[in-house]
Amino acid sequence: MEVSYREEGVASAASSVAGRLVADGVPARLAGGDPTLWGEDAEAEAAVRLGWLTLPRSSRELLPELGELAERARAAGLTNVVLAGMGGSSLAAEVICDTADVPLTVLDTTDPGQVRRALTEPLEATIVVVAGKSGSTVETDCHLRIYERLFADAGLAPAGRIVVVTDPGSPLEQRALDGGHHLFLAPPDVGGRYSALSAFGLVPSALAGADVARLLDDAEEILPLLSRDTGNPGLDLGAALGGSALAGRDKLLLEDQLSSISGLPDWIEQLVAESTGKQGRGILPIVGADPTRAGDELVVAIESDGGDVRVDGPLGAQFLVWEYATAIAGLLIEIDPFDQPNVAESKDNTASLLALPDLPTGGPAFTDGPVEVYGAVTAKDLPGVFAELLRAVPGDGYLAITAYLDRLAAFDAPVPDGADFEQMTDAWMMADPATLRALLALRTDRPVTFGWGPRYLHSTGQYHKGGPQNGVFLQITGAVAEDVPVPGRPYTLGRLQLAQALGDLGALETRGRPAVRLHLTDRVAGVAHLLAAAQEA
Numbered sequence: 001m002e003v004s005y006r007e008e009g010v011a012s013a014a015s016s017v018a019g020r021l022v023a024d025g026v027p028a029r030l031a032g033g034d035p036t037l038w039g040e041d042a043e044a045e046a047a048v049r050l051g052w053l054t055l056p057r058s059s060r061e062l063l064p065e066l067g068e069l070a071e072r073a074r075a076a077g078l079t080n081v082v083l084a085g086m087g088g089s090s091l092a093a094e095v096i097c098d099t100a101d102v103p104l105t106v107l108d109t110t111d112p113g114q115v116r117r118a119l120t121e122p123l124e125a126t127i128v129v130v131a132g133k134s135g136s137t138v139e140t141d142c143h144l145r146i147y148e149r150l151f152a153d154a155g156l157a158p159a160g161r162i163v164v165v166t167d168p169g170s171p172l173e174q175r176a177l178d179g180g181h182h183l184f185l186a187p188p189d190v191g192g193r194y195s196a197l198s199a200f201g202l203v204p205s206a207l208a209g210a211d212v213a214r215l216l217d218d219a220e221e222i223l224p225l226l227s228r229d230t231g232n233p234g235l236d237l238g239a240a241l242g243g244s245a246l247a248g249r250d251k252l253l254l255e256d257q258l259s260s261i262s263g264l265p266d267w268i269e270q271l272v273a274e275s276t277g278k279q280g281r282g283i284l285p286i287v288g289a290d291p292t293r294a295g296d297e298l299v300v301a302i303e304s305d306g307g308d309v310r311v312d313g314p315l316g317a318q319f320l321v322w323e324y325a326t327a328i329a330g331l332l333i334e335i336d337p338f339d340q341p342n343v344a345e346s347k348d349n350t351a352s353l354l355a356l357p358d359l360p361t362g363g364p365a366f367t368d369g370p371v372e373v374y375g376a377v378t379a380k381d382l383p384g385v386f387a388e389l390l391r392a393v394p395g396d397g398y399l400a401i402t403a404y405l406d407r408l409a410a411f412d413a414p415v416p417d418g419a420d421f422e423q424m425t426d427a428w429m430m431a432d433p434a435t436l437r438a439l440l441a442l443r444t445d446r447p448v449t450f451g452w453g454p455r456y457l458h459s460t461g462q463y464h465k466g467g468p469q470n471g472v473f474l475q476i477t478g479a480v481a482e483d484v485p486v487p488g489r490p491y492t493l494g495r496l497q498l499a500q501a502l503g504d505l506g507a508l509e510t511r512g513r514p515a516v517r518l519h520l521t522d523r524v525a526g527v528a529h530l531l532a533a534a535q536e537a
């Protein structure tokens, strides 16, 4: 595992803080689990949040049970592995499985179309891992209800097909016991976003066929380095992140195009944004963008040369080093890296909205083709809205696009007969709302981020609300063609999804942030219209 500085500025920012960290004995104290490092206010939380430091060893005890479970599932023909879990309860497994190239369907959405898509897989071959630390996350609750009902309706015993991962004492533990589901209890002293090497990362990955023992080996190998004052990759990365943020480079562009690890930036995004984005401070991760060389940008490249910092190492070691580095960066910018004080706001708003007979969407300011525009805008068409939002981004700020849509829908785009791979990817790109990020980024030197709702609520959502108040927000929602009822609940997934979007928008508006919602009355035509307007603006 190696962290190397490739640029003068980052080396000097890191060395300006590393000396102090070493003088205070931070490396050994952190590796030893000292909860006093983040100050008095954070101590109580830190005292029950440092268990991730010992996971490379303690998680080994899961391996025999995981091996047997995976074997039994294979023997029973349960080859369609679905993971229902939000944020820290699914992001690591997604990276592990993508990297190992084993199929895993991740359900971290309330989009009815995307959930229906998962449900088209043969039920008799399906095993569902329901993962939630708190056991009270609404999305995960819905997915469990939907699968329990489907299995029951199909006459398939849910007990052998649902595996639950949760903390001891959570409501999900009780449901697993009541339902007779296979239950894994995770260590309660590990926070969600630090849980990659716990049962949360390992159970779904092992079921899907990834080599999880190898992951633990790779993490364990670097464990001894983390208490060292020199040659400590966690300290080197943490000093670069925290030192650069203190020097004004608080936008973290993650570059991984050449990496053999697939999708790590999405996991890092949650870890860094949710850990640091609070009290008006924080580091903003940017995924999938090209460097702009703006003064507040730090580029960290995973296994490639294109960055100010280069991080090399296998996935298990990457998880541990990024966690350690985030804890160090938190210490340097003086926040508590283990809480998420502003996540609950949008959830509370959503719950209040769902209690109303109708969702208060209000009327659109205007409609441009298949796109309704909601919010305080002076523009009269979509190109004008984009221009207005981009103008509103402060010199140190960012534009965040969030899309409450099906993140796989672009792959349904029609491809011309006989199309080669390039033509196919072009067709997908032009049907993908995420392309809007790239198009708008061409027109500003400020960072443009993109997140799928409600997934981002458990990640960058904390930063948007708790971090520096310099964000401008463009939210996209869409009409639902075929909704999905949630058994035992008075709402459908479509209604929940819209309530989540409106709940978050409300939380941003309360802070006085510019926020506009674009509603696609026809999703396919709407995405095409948005992309055309972004090119025109």
Ligand SMILES: O=P(O)(O)OC[C@H]1O[C@H](O)[C@H](O)[C@@H](O)[C@@H]1O
Pocket (backbone or CB within 6 Å): 086, 087, 088, 089, 131, 132, 133, 134, 135, 136, 137, 140, 192, 193, 274, 340, 343, 457, 458, 459
């Ligand atoms: O694992 P759960 O309890 O379902 O929580 C899932 C996610 O929920 C919240 O949004 C937290 O802020 C995240 O850190 C967490 O990963």
